[in-house]
Amino acid sequence: MRFSVTLDRDEDGVWVVECPSIPGCVSQGQTKQEALENIKDAIAACLQVRAERGMPLTVETYQVEVVA
Template sequence: MKFNVTLERDEDGVWIIECPSIPGCISQGQTKEDALENIKDAIAACLQVRAERGLPLTVETHQVEVVA
């Protein structure tokens, strides 16, 4: 399965990565590459927990570009 993720660097230089279509699915890494690898494990774990609890695996999200 393919998922869109968001990737941001915090004030300490750590990369924070989130999968918006899976509520609460977030991870981090010291490098972008680490964060991208770590979110794969987080996605698998979140999907497993949501399935065990009978929750929808994902929620609908939309990405829209806004110019301000």
């Protein structure tokens, strides 16, 4: 399965990656690559837990660009 993720750097320089279509699915890493590798494990774990609990695996999300 393919998932879109967001990747941001926090105030401590750690890369935080989140999968918006799976609520609560967040990971991090010292580098972008490490964070992206870590989110793969987080996604697998989140999907497994959601399936075990009978929850929808994903929620509908939209990506929209806004100019402010």
